[in-house]
Amino acid sequence: MKPNCFRRLRVAGSSVIILLVSATLFGCGAGMNIASNSVVNSQEISGTVVDHATGQPVGGANIVLEQPDSKEIDRVVAGTTTASNGSFDFSGLQPGNYDLVADASVTLATGVTKTYAATITFRVPFGTAVGKIPLVPEFGDSIPSGQPVHIDAVVATSPATATLPQVDIKLSAFQTATVDDGTLLSVTIPVFEGSTLEVTTSPAETCTSGTSCSNYTLLVPSSRPVTGTFHPSGVMYSIPGTNAAEVIFVIEGKAFVHISGNAPDCSPPSQSSGPVVPRGTLPSVTPNLAFTNCQ
Numbered sequence: 001m002k003p004n005c006f007r008r009l010r011v012a013g014s015s016v017i018i019l020l021v022s023a024t025l026f027g028c029g030a031g032m033n034i035a036s037n038s039v040v041n042s043q044e045i046s047g048t049v050v051d052h053a054t055g056q057p058v059g060g061a062n063i064v065l066e067q068p069d070s071k072e073i074d075r076v077v078a079g080t081t082t083a084s085n086g087s088f089d090f091s092g093l094q095p096g097n098y099d100l101v102a103d104a105s106v107t108l109a110t111g112v113t114k115t116y117a118a119t120i121t122f123r124v125p126f127g128t129a130v131g132k133i134p135l136v137p138e139f140g141d142s143i144p145s146g147q148p149v150h151i152d153a154v155v156a157t158s159p160a161t162a163t164l165p166q167v168d169i170k171l172s173a174f175q176t177a178t179v180d181d182g183t184l185l186s187v188t189i190p191v192f193e194g195s196t197l198e199v200t201t202s203p204a205e206t207c208t209s210g211t212s213c214s215n216y217t218l219l220v221p222s223s224r225p226v227t228g229t230f231h232p233s234g235v236m237y238s239i240p241g242t243n244a245a246e247v248i249f250v251i252e253g254k255a256f257v258h259i260s261g262n263a264p265d266c267s268p269p270s271q272s273s274g275p276v277v278p279r280g281t282l283p284s285v286t287p288n289l290a291f292t293n294c295q
Helices: none
Strands: 006-011 014-019 034-036 045-051 062-068 073-081 087-090 097-107 113-125 128-135 149-159 167-178 184-188 198-201 212-220 226-229 250-257 270-272 289-294
Touching: 045 097, 045 113, 062 184, 073 087, 073 097, 097 128, 097 184, 113 128, 113 167, 113 184, 149 167, 149 198, 149 250, 167 212, 167 289, 198 212, 250 289, 270 289
Parallel strands: 045 128, 073 184, 113 226, 149 289
Antiparallel strands: 006 014, 014 034, 034 128, 045 087, 062 073, 062 097, 097 113, 149 212, 167 184, 167 198, 167 250, 250 270
8 A cells, every 4th residue: 555645736826736656665646636735714724534545535534633742642622523525624723733633434335334544644734724635444445444443441440538439531542653753742543433532430340349440442443544744845645554563552541530620530640551452453452441549
């Protein structure tokens, strides 16, 4: 599988991106694909999500804007889904650059599920129409269907006192990706329908003695992400090959006092799992999380 190589050319006074064919180290996708890459309203970021192989729009795709925190972890600041024509538009943005992450798991008219890997476009300035963003099926264009990975696990909380607490746990799934300047980021991957991004632990017979607990499920793609970095001249996307390679996720849970909004709970208030490596659509480990000293 080969990457799209997007370059912007001036055509009749307007700015477009043309898909070039070249013999680089990775190669570029065959054919020609034209997409806009121009300035829009200064507070907007817009574009269209398309299937890498067919060029057809992908409606119902997840798309989020993220910015890195002090630990180089990309956190979601805004999210939406694409319209039936694959388009999206974020408005009212604060000045700055954003990392744009898209993925999808859709049911076709045939009843077949088609799951796409995440595509990450780094450092998109606000006020930009990024054009066409390619989504690649999780096992490559040659296998254009597949179910997402079901990560099913338990989160447990133990009390700081004798009373078993209820604790709200917010969950995230991360993959690592590299910006073209070499910066390595942990990127939040949008999860698919059926996921439980927030759970509340409660005492139950199924919990380990002395803890409250809750089950959680995260549905994610079984593939490494597609990556590209925005430049005024265009975006070149690097698309992983279909050869066997580790696909690594890390699951994070953050603890909050029940029904308190954003008041942190437990000590420490954040826990992360070890690497979770999907084998097809099954995770290699069960990323249970355990919090202590909870109120």
